[in-house]
Amino acid sequence: MFFPVFDGMGWALFGAALAAGLAGAGSAIGVGIAGNAGNGVLSEKPDLFGKVLVLQALPGTQGIYGFLVAVLMLVKLQWITGNPISLTVEQGLLYFAAAMPIAIGGLISGIYQGKVAASSILMTGKRPELSTRGITMTALVETYAILALLVSILMWTQLQG
DSSP, rough: OOOOOHHHHHHHHHHHHHHHHHHHHHHHHHOOOOOHHHHHOOOOHHHHHHHHHHHHHHHGGHHHHHHHHHHHHHHHHHTTTOOOOOOOHHHHHHHHHHHHHHHHHHHHHHHHHHHHHHHHHHHHHHHHGGGGHHHHHHHHHHHHHHHHHHHHHHHHTTTOO
């Protein structure tokens, strides 16, 4: 066994923590990357704040998706109520596996969405009329975060407690 100290609940909680933590880290990094570009543009063109803010905020959704999956898991585990269910190691590993799509997908897509958002912010700084194209390009990366979220939720619906 990889981590013999983990029982079933330990694996399930580890998965929930990674879903929230890694997807949240991807969002934080992505929003930070976009924010760096946004500050540069806004120092010269403060009137573009609204357009820049939308682009900077887009990479933040992955963290929300990871948080959602973590909360769904904690509810199903009855961890929040203080009366957690009992899980075998195999069941715990299934919870862990269900968390991995959004954990990994959220981390990677959040970072790359931040990079696309940063480029879109720079484009908006030069040609403000093209900001919606930048939003579209940035939103394309979101597709893969949504797919990861859907896979995690579909796997979660099949979990037994």
